[in-house]
Amino acid sequence: MPFQASRQPRHLRALLKRQQRRRQERLMVTACVLDILENNNDCEDVIGRVIGSKNVPRIRKSVDDMWSELGSCARRAYRMRLDTLKRLHSILEPFLKEEFDVKDRARGKTPNGEIPTILRLSAAIRFFAGGSIYDIMLSHGIGKQSVYNSAYGVVDAVNNCPSLDLNADGAKFPSHEEQKIIAAGFREKSGADFDKIILALDGMLVWTIQPTQKDCRRLKMGARVFHCYRKDKYGYLLLAGVDHKCRFRWIDIRHPSSTSDWVGWNSSEVGKELTEDEDSDLVLPDHTLAGDNAFVENMTMATPIPGTKLSTVEDAYNFYLSQIRITVERAFGILVHRWGILRRPLTFSILKVPAFLTCLIRLHNFCIDNGDSRHTPGQQRKDERNIRRTAARLRTSDKKTRQSAVFLDENGIPSALVGSGHHFRDCGGRRPILDRVKITPMRRMIQQVEDADLRRPTF
DSSP, X not given: OXXXXXXXXXXXXXXXXXXXXXXXXXXXXXXXXXXXXXTGGGOTTOOSSSTTOXXXXXXXXXXXXXXXXXXXXXXXXXXXXXXXXXXXXXXXXXXXXXXXXOOOOSSSOOTTOOOOHHHHHHHHHHHHTTOOHHHHHHHHXXXXXXXXXXHHHHXXXXXXXXXXXXXXXXXXXXXXXXXXXXXXXXXXXXXXXXXXXXXXXXXEEEEEOOXXXXXXXXXXXXXXXXXXXXXXXXXXXXXXXXXXXXXXXXXXXXXXXXXXXXXXXXXXXXXXXXXXXXXXXXXXXXXXXXXXXXXXXXXXXXXXXXXXXXXXXXXXXXXXXXXXXXXXXXXXXXXXXXXXXXXXXXXXXXXXXXXXXXXXHHHHHHHHHTTOXXXXXXXXXXXXXXXXXXXXXXXXXXXXXXOOSEEEOTTSOEEEESOOOOSOTTSOSOOOOOOTTSOOXXXXXXXXXXXXXXXXXXX
């Protein structure tokens, strides 16, 4: 009996038509390729890309012209001054030339001319600052892929440049001489004259999109570990230690965002050395880092005293320690405010996030070193005004209708925290408690507050 197509089901007929159309398209593409190969000898003088592709004419703009057109908005667009941008280019120029080493094209010439390294750096900085890729294409006269290539190339150039290392000689941690300078800087900011703090330590979530299955298979972990339950976001955990000028001096970007700060610190190279090796000389004797309650008090870590029923001395110690710890929060705020791309989820592969963030941190330090950052004063007098103003506002407001993360009592002392979340889901039990017989730098700081008869400022 002959085959009758009319009796076939409708979905099967549609499937056969699609298959036939795809075969025709493949035959047409094959015929075009064979025609190009046969006429290849006659196209040596053609300027452009592959025959048949469309070239978009573009006019490259100079950075000086763009800066003049932006006027007073240029500083906001680039997050740095023009002289700082040119100084950065002079430092990175050898590495940029190596990254963007343009070789002779196999077919024809570059239609719109080569892209100068200063223009690639300008496009990358605008991209880091949160600029739209389409606006960067129009303002710089380059293609969309060229913008991405410029950003990735600048990331590699910045991370390979020794002049932009976080510490002298590319060290993983500040040297003893640098620690003395940092401790002196923190002492100027401290109302309690704390002079033994070398870094302010804390963690921040770097927001990304949900990792792809391909990236998860390569990392040998699921996408769920990159999900932070407290903030309901995917990302990385950035652990960082900053100095008195809000410069990052130590960073660790190796853990997904579900990792607690305590686990991330204790599994880092520096954290292991300071926690497990009592004879380590990484930190100056009697000096310490300042962290929050996610960390544990030991011979190299000072933390706030937990609880709400504190003595006057303990509460005063917490207040004056917060004057130092707030520096790392300010550094995170400056970093995100300067590089606006961090305000939204990073949309590229999660495998590229650590290198990308390291580049932004290095550029952050470079801007501060070149005077391209706005510092806010941290004197005790300003802190007292802020406390009085906040406490007075909370006292006069209606507690039934106003929600606040921090409740202050009649003396301006925090009495409770709302929505603190679960910080230690991955700790696997109780964290280790230091033997109280040992006199830690933190205990010396508490004694220093008591001897000076200091109190939390009241309103």
